[in-house]
Amino acid sequence: MADQPSGARSVETAEMAPPLGQYHEVEGRRLYLHSSGSGGPSVVFLAGGGTVGLDYWNVHEQAAQLTTSVVYDRAGTGWSSGVGLPRSSAEVTDELRQLLRTAGIPGPYLLVGHSLGGLYARHYATRFADEVAGLVLLDPAHEDYNAYMPQQLVEQWEAWDPDQAMPEELPDEVVQLYRGLFAEELADWPQQLRDLxxxxxxxxxxxxxxxxxxxxxxxxxxEMRDAGPLPDVPLIVLSSMAVDSFKAAVSQGTPESLMREEIDGKRKLYTALAASVPRGEIRLVDGTGHATFHFRRPDAVLQAIEDLLGR
Incomplete structure (x- = not known):
């Protein structure tokens, strides 16, 4: 895919540069990466869709006390160079592989993937099994997700048009709603990073x-189906068990009973995913929903990382 021409997004990025980390050039693009700590296996965080590497700063800083820890932004997201979106998973995982090599991050890697990042982490492990020491997946996107969901929800999702969901100008009340939600989740973060x-x-x-x-x-x-089954790598799947404020905001009009059915279906799916490999495990995590996993339960994420490092 060709890079997008410089424009509003590039200006936004230049005006608000990340407070830490550096850039590495991969295939003519500047990719943002921040690394802390030392030792191996190296922990690499794969952000969910709509999130960026520094959203995982709180867990990353703690993981860096144990080993090398890395957060980064995929091309087209966060502070990395723009690129045409969407992209294939092969493009994303090839890019990550090259970035880690260019940045001198030693393998093997313990990949921590959230949501869409969880799918990319699984694809990376399937394609490059010898480079992966383990997987921690936070509510990972999965090709069989809809098969475990109530039909009413599936019909709602199928009818959703992403091109219509994002108008050119957001109403101020929507902006303020999300500003308030993020401010609540990041309340105890360093001010410079939080405000940015x-x-x-x-x-x-x-x-x-x-x-x-x-x-x-x-x-x-x-792509994930065609890649075949996961290799035999240690796996911990973390499944959130609550409806958080972000979920409630984007699901207005959806009965809470239906959202609880989604959580139950997700638990069944992730139980099957964990059982698909010899060293797989599912952990049910209370007190958080899908979007706020790393904000509200960094302890659960760090414990899973520490347990896999111990193996």
Whole structure:
């Protein structure tokens, strides 16, 4: 895919540069990466759709006390160079592999993937099994997700048009709603990082990227199916068990009973995923929903990382 021409998003990025980390050039693009700690296996965080590497700063900083820890932004997201979206999972995983090599991050890697990042982590492990020491997956996107869901929800999702979901100008009440939600989750973060992330997350550019990156999710699922089963690597799947404020905001009009059915279906799916490999495990995590996993339960994420490092 060709890089997007410089424009509003590039200006936004230049005006609000990340407070830590550096850039590495991969195939003519500047990719953002921040690494801390030392030792191996190296922990690499794969952000969910609509999130960026520094959203996982709180867990990353703790993981860096144990080993080398890395957060980064995929091309087209966060502070990395723009690129046409959506992209294939092969493009994303090839890019990550090259970035880690260019940045001198030693393998093997313990991949921590959230949501869409969880699908990319599984695809990476399937394609490059010898480079992966383990997987921690936070509510990972999965090609069989809809098969475990109530039909009413599936019909709602099928009718959803991402091109219509993101107008050119967001109503101020929507912007303020999301600003408040992020401010609540990041309340105890360092002010410079907190304010920067909140401003960027409510900007039209970043919001639009979140929709664009997952527009080809059916094609991503097909790629995952074609890649074959997961190799025999240690796996911990963390399944969130609550309806958080973000879920409630984007699900207005959906009965809470239906959202609880989604959580139950997700638990069954992730139980099957964990059972698909000899060293797989599912952990049910209370007190958080899908979007706020790393904000509300960094302890559960760090414990899973520490347990896999111990193996």
């Amino acid at each position: 992330l909140i401003d960027r997350h409510v900007s039209p550019g970043w919001l639009r990227v979140g929709f664009q990156e997952a527009k080809n999710v059916k094609e991503l699922y097909a």
